[in-house]
Amino acid sequence: MDHLAFLAWLNEIDNLSQEQRVEAGRLLRGSPSLEGVIDLLEANIRETRVCPHCAAGGAIIRGRASGLARFCCKSCGKTFNALTGTPLARLRHKERWAEFAASLRDGETVKVSAERCVVAGSTAFRWRHRFLRAVTAGAIKLRGIVEADETFFLSSRKGERNLERTARKRGGRACKRGLSNEQVPVLVAADRSGSTISAVLPAVSSEHLQKVLMQFLDKDALLVTDGCTSYPPCAVALGISHESLNQTAGERVRGELHIQTVNSRHEQLKTFLRRHRGIATKYLDSYLRWFHLAVLPKHQTPRAVLAAAAGILPVTQNA
Numbered sequence: 669m670d671h672l673a674f675l676a677w678l679n680e681i682d683n684l685s686q687e688q689r690v691e692a693g694r695l696l697r698g699s700p701s702l703e704g705v706i707d708l709l710e711a712n713i714r715e716t717r718v719c720p721h722c723a724a725g726g727a728i729i730r731g732r733a734s735g736l737a738r739f740c741c742k743s744c745g746k747t748f749n750a751l752t753g754t755p756l757a758r759l760r761h762k763e764r765w766a767e768f769a770a771s772l773r774d775g776e777t778v779k780v781s782a783e784r785c786v787v788a789g790s791t792a793f794r795w796r797h798r799f800l801r802a803v804t805a806g807a808i809k810l811r812g813i814v815e816a817d818e819t820f821f822l823s824s825r826k827g828e829r830n831l832e833r834t835a836r837k838r839g840g841r842a843c844k845r846g847l848s849n850e851q852v853p854v855l856v857a858a859d860r861s862g863s864t865i866s867a868v869l870p871a872v873s874s875e876h877l878q879k880v881l882m883q884f885l886d887k888d889a890l891l892v893t894d895g896c897t898s899y900p901p902c903a904v905a906l907g908i909s910h911e912s913l914n915q916t917a918g919e920r921v922r923g924e925l926h927i928q929t930v931n932s933r934h935e936q937l938k939t940f941l942r943r944h945r946g947i948a949t950k951y952l953d954s955y956l957r958w959f960h961l962a963v964l965p966k967h968q969t970p971r972a973v974l975a976a977a978a979g980i981l982p983v984t985q986n987a
């Protein structure tokens with residue numbers, strides 16, 4: 669953080685509530701990441717007292733278990749803790765989660781991650797997908813010039829039984845040239861501030877594009893794409909301005925308009941996925957979340973990874 673940004677950040681301290689000051693103080697003293705996240709979750713429950721089993725309020729604290737405050741619901745009589753209802757509930761070896769979050773942040777393979785956290789490979793794999801399950805893009809809005817383009821990944825049914833065809837060696841090549849149903853499309857859209865979203869598409873069609881873009885496009889956005897014919901009807905349906913570049917005729921840039929930001933995201937994504945060779949298509953969505961959580965943010969912390977995994981911090985990034 670540069671000096672001016674730091675001064676601005678210090679000014680914000682005046683606006684913190686007493687509880688937020690205590691929380692911030694704990695972080696500044698360097699309390700461990702997981703405890704920081706659990707404190708946040710517990711603070712939320714203390715405020716709302718809502719039971720995750722029956723949604724009634726008025727839960728009371730009744731002691732501690734496994735290092736967590738134990739809450740008891742007066743309506744349904746069930747007990748719960750800060751992790752109940754999050755993907756992290758019932759995962760064991762809590763003391764290794766912060767290290768695992770750091771491993772996720774570093775984009776490590778299952779093998780490296782398992783060695784780093786001293787757990788079995790199968791555990792590291794299960795943790796990875798549990799940790800990534802609750803990661804959401806949150807309320808990201810793409811504004812101003814928004815570039816959108818699809819990229820394609822080879823469909824892989826790795827790990828599935830009863831393949832109708834003979835298994836392909838991992839990382840193989842598509843049998844059919846060009847686009848086919850062996851290719852899975854992934855839409856990536858980015859604005860010029862660096863905010864980026866991505867989604868696996870069932871197919872490249874106006875309807876599927878619309879479904880994704882309507883969640884993230886600011887209504888004043890200017891959508892810029894290549895000449896793919898699915899975008900114009902999508903833009904009309906969304907009521908968004910749209911410009912397309914005729915790339916097949918060699919038009920790469922028109923004034924401020926180009927799709928180089930989003931194409932460089934494609935490259936980053938492909939480089940990231942290449943490290944985890946031959947990933948199964950059913951996990952592609954999970955890998956996209958990982959990409960947004962760990963690869964795009966410049967300075968990601970294990971604490972932010974844990975908070976995202978617990979579902980309390982959406983990923984926001986300015987790459």
Ligand SMILES: [Zn+2]
Pocket residue numbers: 719720721722723724741742743744745746
């Ligand atoms: Zn209850």
